Amino acid sequence: MPRLKYASVLRVFVILGLFCLWVQIMLSASNGSIYRDSEELMNANETSEQVLALVPPELHKYLQVHPKNNSANSTERSGPKNISDIRRAIEKYNDAQYIYNEDIFGPVQNDTIIIAIQVHTRLTYLRHLIVSLAQARDIDRALLIFSHDYYDEEINSLVRSIDFTKVMQIFYPYSIQTHPYEFPGTDPRDCPRDAKFEQAVKLKCLNALHPDLHGHYREAKYTQTKHHWWWKANRIFNQLQCTQGHTGLVLFLEEDHYVAEDFIHMLHLLRSTADKNCPQCEILSLGTYLKTYQYHVNGDKVEITPWHSSMHNMGFGFNRSVWNNIMELEQQFCAYDDYNWDYSLLHLSQNRPGREKFKVYLCKGPRVFHIGECGFHHKKSNCNASTVISKVQKLVANAKPYMYPSRVTATATAGGAKHNKRLTKGNGGWGDIRDQELCTNMTKVGRQMKKYVYFA
Incomplete structure (x- = not known):
């Protein structure tokens, strides 16, 4: 009898063990589904009929997805796999400095508005940014510079299909894609x-001797974004032939932004009134991270306030004079x-010898919006690009009666506590001396002569 009892207990434990193992496998599979690359999740969503209905039919071409690449949008995207070929292509395009549609x-x-767009791999968002740009008044007088840190033929084809204004592509040459097993990518010896x-x-x-201030070692996927932004700004202001005498505004956007149709009108209005209302304002900004938008109240309102990185880093711009100060x-x-x-710019702003912090001349009724719910800093399991894009489309449509103001009313504020909180230390991730040296070396490259390369 005791032997039978022991066998029964053993069976119970075996069954419980198998059950626990099954639960663990199921949870693991579930987590794998939940936490798989959010960029892939976002791009698995086809553009909804609701979104298409608010896009003019002639612009649907920018939203067309080729079936063979419909579900790919991570750093494993289809395209040239040979790193040497990619490097040669990047060098060729960077040397050529070709301006499409010129x-x-x-x-x-010299006074052309340059719109610098930082691009990674989120193709769905990029499509909608392009659609929004295509609908902007006076966009045909601007130059769009797309700065890529990932070389992909589908993205390239989309950018080069733009027919509503001048376009240039520049390619960040020190990317993880082109240096997968060495710095600035991840060296296996790191x-x-x-x-x-x-x-x-x-x-x-x-x-080993260079952890960050929190005791962590570098991660290439995080350091790349700062490197790319700094390289892009240096490239545009200091290295391109077409910007040699440029004194106008450079507006900074990213692939997951969306612009209102009067954003260029507002840029001109801000620039023309800033000299009178705020001669000390170095930065113009069209985007804010508001929860609600009251265009009937704020459509023509401007705020003068200290620039803060997490509040005024979307759709902001400055000219060569400010760049020289930086x-x-x-x-x-x-x-x-x-x-x-x-x-890093905020740290610089707060530590300018003998100068106040950067001041921003800010649209209280935003003309640039963030649609990127999925991606680098947004790891949502239920990412649906169409939902957010549709909301922004409707918001812009409802705000249309309050766009194109003939004048703006400016109000100066000291900013809230968050604006004026002094940075005591950074967020880390940048302790490696190699990152600091690469960043510094980017400023030592001079203006490069344009090479004439035949494009088939």
């Missing part, structure tokens, strides 16, 4: 992110232990 819309002038200092020294990994402190930007380019 024969139609004329050459770049220290693990969470290795303790003593452990890293024993491992003799390459960057360049005077490039060592501070490159040495600051923060992997975010915008917080």
